[in-house]
Amino acid sequence: MYLQHFGMRSLPFSLTPNTEFFFGLPPHVEALQVLQVALQTGEGFIKVTGEVGTGKTLLCRKLLNELSAEFVCAWLPDPYLTPAELRAAVAQELGVSLESVRDQQHLSGLIQQRLLELCAQHKKIVLLLDEAQALPDDTLEALRLFTNLETEQRKLVQVVLFGQPELDQRLSQSNFRQLRQRITFSYQLRPLHDTEVGAYIRHRLAVCGYQGAPIFNDAAVKLLAKASRGIPRLINVLAHKALLLSYGAGMASVTLSQLRAAVADTEDATPVATHRWLWTGSLLLVLLVAAGVLKGVAW
Template sequence: MYLEYFQLKQEPFNIAPNPNLMYPSSRHKEAIGYLRYGLRGNGGFVMLTGEVGTGKTMVSRAVLGDLPDSFNVAYILNPTLNNIQLLQTVCDSFEILITDKNDHKALSDALQNFLIEQDKLGQSSLLVIDEAQHLSAEALEQLRLFTNLETNDKKLLQIILIGQPELQEKLNTRELRQLAQRITARYHLLPLTKDETFEYINHRVIAVGGNRPLFDKKAMTTIFQQAKGTPRLINLLADRALMGAYAQGRFFVDNKMAKQAVYEVLGSNLGSDVSHKTLKVAVLSIIAVTALITVITRNFFTQ
């Protein structure tokens, strides 16, 4: 709605994980580097973790977009599956034809034959599992068994696990220690800093054809504080703030508009900050009044 008004080619703060709009922060570049290193190493597992909305999916897509054509890639978005369903999904993702999809052995044999044949053809096979923190211990163990198939110098199946911090906690358990030992590269993605948030917002505007900044520093500070550096929340707040500027016929977002966006998106009128300040003032007032009463009382009894 506001694209023509701000002379933009597309929405700068769309929450879809578009690698073309990725801001190359030091953290995101490190994450991409770790994933690429892990895939070059011909090991079994590579792991990327981070809190909700920190850009894990975008990082993984940036890596997958640079893979050579020699990679067969299977991508699983919903890993809340039992063992047989997981096998079925993996085979379907690799487009492996199977007559009996309810037979565990048939599925396992078909997957192994596929991996062996692809290796003979000079092809590598990669399985990417998003939201991997939802995988059960049994499913994770089955994934480890998938990677048992290997030649003298490499695994026939490489796996990227992408998930929230709970995934790290699962892999720290004793029952999954064998899988944890097979992770050749891992990276935990942190939120953006304040300076990175400023650069992120301006980068997204420029990436879609913007020729000038659309947010003042106070507005970006408010967005950073309320989003806590989380890119997905930054996108939601910045997009709503731009809508507010458009509705008011303004050509940039000021702090008042940013605060209004916070209220509309998060349902908070910066209440947490206001409450903290109010509480602090109240406590200081109580201390002052108490001190005053103490002085008056002491003076009264000493007269």
């Protein structure tokens, strides 16, 4: 692709959440600090919400990597579970054998026994759920009941919910008022500001080994920030396409016309003024580059 052309070791704008690329921008640092402080209290639910693509999964993985050995974490990346499936998933994450389970009541007893064992070892148990807005109603209630498990000193489980803004809408319903009252800490991830977008791009390029002159000038960063609305996932998509176009044209930096073409080829990007002929031809160029036709380069 364009790695050798720009002198990079790896793709700088991959969509896969990779903690190697974590950058200490204010919204993510603040969210991480809230989570770390909240988990030290050992009480209730913790909620982090943000628009699609703002970095919730990356934040979740960063938290998992940074928690000390006193924490035992159960991470459920796919929350679309029935209450029975939720209990089974939590049991497996905590190392509970499911082979001899007779029924749901028995499984709940085994989970509680395991939690008490971990508590006796002075461990703090944390249940993290990504994409929590997809949790069915009865599973949310089952999750609340998990937090009823406690000793005389503290709760046995803390729950961290990562979700889209729809999670807030669901929890505002009256049937979830008991769960809502147990949310002790919450944080809402915001999109990046224009200056943060530039720092974000430079950081990811540096992590991948790029050392040359700026590939995205100030005007390109400004356009990229506007088209992406400061959402990291969209920044990655647009920047990657723009680099493909720059490479295909044999250039050392991204032009505004190439970036406009990338925007026109990305459905969720905020449209910018361009010419139909420009982005159609550029899209064909992207496809040719991706197929390894240009310059005889294979992926």
